[in-house]
Structure formats: structure tokens, C-alpha cells
Amino acid sequence: MTKAIIGVVTVVIVACFGLPMLLLSAVMGGGSGGCGIAAPPPIRPSGQPPGGRTWDTEQLEMAATIIDVGVAKGVPRWGWVVAVATAMQESGLRNLPHLGDRNDHDSIGVFQQRPSQGWGTVAQLSEPAYQAGTFFDKLLTVPGWESMPLAQAAQAVQVSAFPDAYAKWTDDALHLVEQLTSTLADCATDALSALPDGFALPANTPPAVATAIVWAVNQLGTPYHFGGSCTDPHSGDPDKQCDCSSLMQSAYRAAGISIPRVTTDQANAGKPVAYPALLLPGDLILIPGSEGTMANPRHVGMYLGDGLIIQAPKTGDVVKITRLSRWITRIAAIRRIVKG
Numbered sequence: 001m002t003k004a005i006i007g008v009v010t011v012v013i014v015a016c017f018g019l020p021m022l023l024l025s026a027v028m029g030g031g032s033g034g035c036g037i038a039a040p041p042p043i044r045p046s047g048q049p050p051g052g053r054t055w056d057t058e059q060l061e062m063a064a065t066i067i068d069v070g071v072a073k074g075v076p077r078w079g080w081v082v083a084v085a086t087a088m089q090e091s092g093l094r095n096l097p098h099l100g101d102r103n104d105h106d107s108i109g110v111f112q113q114r115p116s117q118g119w120g121t122v123a124q125l126s127e128p129a130y131q132a133g134t135f136f137d138k139l140l141t142v143p144g145w146e147s148m149p150l151a152q153a154a155q156a157v158q159v160s161a162f163p164d165a166y167a168k169w170t171d172d173a174l175h176l177v178e179q180l181t182s183t184l185a186d187c188a189t190d191a192l193s194a195l196p197d198g199f200a201l202p203a204n205t206p207p208a209v210a211t212a213i214v215w216a217v218n219q220l221g222t223p224y225h226f227g228g229s230c231t232d233p234h235s236g237d238p239d240k241q242c243d244c245s246s247l248m249q250s251a252y253r254a255a256g257i258s259i260p261r262v263t264t265d266q267a268n269a270g271k272p273v274a275y276p277a278l279l280l281p282g283d284l285i286l287i288p289g290s291e292g293t294m295a296n297p298r299h300v301g302m303y304l305g306d307g308l309i310i311q312a313p314k315t316g317d318v319v320k321i322t323r324l325s326r327w328i329t330r331i332a333a334i335r336r337i338v339k340g
Contacts, residue, residue, distance in 0.1 A: 059093035069132040085173035086154040206338045208255035209282030215254035242312040273334035281305040287330040297332035
């Protein structure tokens with residue numbers, strides 16, 4: 001059985017190769033966005049060999065952001081392809097500013113949307129995720145868009161003076177969507193390979209929690225180093241490896257959330273959870289450890305779900321998975337960093 005996080009809807013741009021974690025649920029098989037084997041309507045490709053173009057980092061990040069927003073809105077995979085192809089035509093997958101004399105009226109951004117046409121303010125349209133969201137919102141109102149040729153679906157949203165121009169990007173968009181989603185699937189599978197077969201996060205797991213968990217799991221097997229920053233655990237540099245609290249801090253930092261550096265301060269971070277029976281993935285679990293007490297816990301781990309904790313235990317050990325049952329009688333505090 002494939003080891004996977006199923007149904008996680010995450011919108012934070014982190015983790016594997018910098019791609020949006022939101023793709024994870026769609027790629028690995030869950031969530032409303034569809035996944036894997038979903039195919040576009042028939043007779044779409046132009047017949048040209050796919051993947052003939054190469055894309056730089058900015059363009060890849062732009063495409064990943066568009067897909068990310070699409071998954072968040074529950075748009076099926078064909079919608080991602082339509083949107084990416086549209087952005088290829090409109091901006092070359094770049095967040096274009098106003099181009100002065102070369103500008104098409106007041107169009108800006110990755111989809112070249114116009115403030116004067118009610119798409120949003122200049123500030124809003126300067127954000128690629130906002131433009132992607134407005135594109136998908138309008139696409140979802142178009143009757144039968146799922147069975148339309150790509151150019152027809154794109155034109156229904158964009159109302160371009162060149163309605164046929166989108167078709168030539170069909171193969172490139174199909175290939176790029178497949179490339180991005182396949183890359184993330186491979187990365188996520190590798191990251192979670194140490195977890196029990198069939199491990200799954202609940203479908204309502206908050207985005208930041210899913211991100212923090214995947215980041216933490218990616219550090220499994222790296223050496224513990226007391227006082228280490230956990231900023232590059234695989235580097236071989238002890239100062240950049242993890243102790244118990246820096247693992248927690250760095251995992252949530254990857255999700256865009258700041259928590260205190262040391263265990264004694266993490267004991268007051270977020271909100272308290274009264275009982276172990278109420279634990280949710282991402283909760284911090286604090287125990288006395290070798291130098292603390294129940295009143296002043298000095299060791300921390302992150303609850304993953306399914307009775308599992310990830311922790312950086314002690315000098316001479318490595319980041320590892322521990323059963324909750326081994327900690328259950330020693331739990332001094334539970335803190336929820338992200339509201340469920």
C-alpha cells in the first residue's frame with residue numbers, strides 16, 4: 001500500500017523543492033481537486049511533442065501557485081491545465097507589472113487582468129494567487145467548461161481579442177502540470193516512507209500543520225545536536241542539526257508560523273489542550289525529559305496522528321518516530337499551535 005498523506009488541503013508554499021504543499025492531496029489521491037489518473041477531455045493535444053519548452057524557476061513557481069489555488073478551490077485537474085495554459089499565453093508565466101507604452105490597456109499580472117474591468121485593485125492583481133483565484137472563480141461559473149476544448153474554456157473567462165491563441169499551449173500546459181505534480185508526489189512519498197503503511201492525516205488537517213509535519217518527517221535519521229538551529233539538518237554541520245525544540249520551531253517556520261526557540265517557552269505557545277484524547281496532528285507534546293519536571297517540562301515532540309510522535313531525543317540519537325504510548329504517563333502539557 002502506498003504510504004501517503006490522504007486528503008490534506010495545504011496552501012503553504014514550502015517543502016519539496018519549494019513547490020506548494022497543496023498539490024500533495026490532489027497528487028497523492030485525496031481531496032476534492034481530483035488526482036493522478038484524471039485526464040483532460042478527449043481530442044485536446046495539438047499533436048506536437050510535449051515538453052519541448054523549458055521553464056525557469058520563476059515560471060515553475062508561478063505554475064505551481066496556479067495549481068495550488070486550483071486545488072484549494074476544488075477545481076478538477078483539467079481546470080489547472082486550462083489556467084496554466086492561459087497564463088502561458090497571457091504573460092509567459094510571469095507576474096508582469098504595467099509595461100507603459102507596451103501595455104495592453106491596464107492589464108497586469110500573470111493572467112493580464114484589468115482593474116478597470118472589475119477584476120480587482122492594482123494591489124490585489126499584483127498577487128499571482130489572487131489572479132489565479134479570480135480566474136478559477138469565473139471558470140467555475142461557465143456551464144460545461146469541463147468538456148470544452150482548452151481555448152474555448154480559457155476564452156470564456158478571459159474574453160480575449162485573440163481567442164484561438166490559447167490552444168497552442170495545450171501540450172505544454174499538460175506536460176508542465178504533470179511534471180510539477182509528479183515531482184511533488186515522489187518527494188512526498190520519500191519523505192513519508194518511514195511512517196507506517198497507510199498513514200494518513202485527516203482531510204481537515206490545517207494547511208500549516210500538514211506542511212510542518214512533512215518538513216519534520218523529512219529530517220528523520222539526522223543527528224541530534226543540543227543547541228543546533230535545525231536550519232539544515234542534512235548538511236553534516238552539527239550547528240545546523242536539530243535538538244528537540246529547534247525541530248519544532250523549524251517545522252513550523254517552514255509553514256510560515258513563528259514559535260519560540262526553547263522548550264520552556266514552547267510550553268506556553270499556542271493554546272492548551274486538556275487531555276491526550278483530544279490530540280490532533282501538529283500538537284506539541286511536552287514531557288519532563290532528563291532535566292525537567294511535570295511543572296517545568298524540558299523535552300518536546302510533535303504529534304503526527306495514529307499514535308505517533310516525531311522527536312529529536314538526545315545526544316547520540318537521531319530524529320525519530322516514537323509511539324505516543326511511551327509518553328502517555330509523562331505528558332506535562334499539550335499545546336496546539338494552529339487552530340483546527
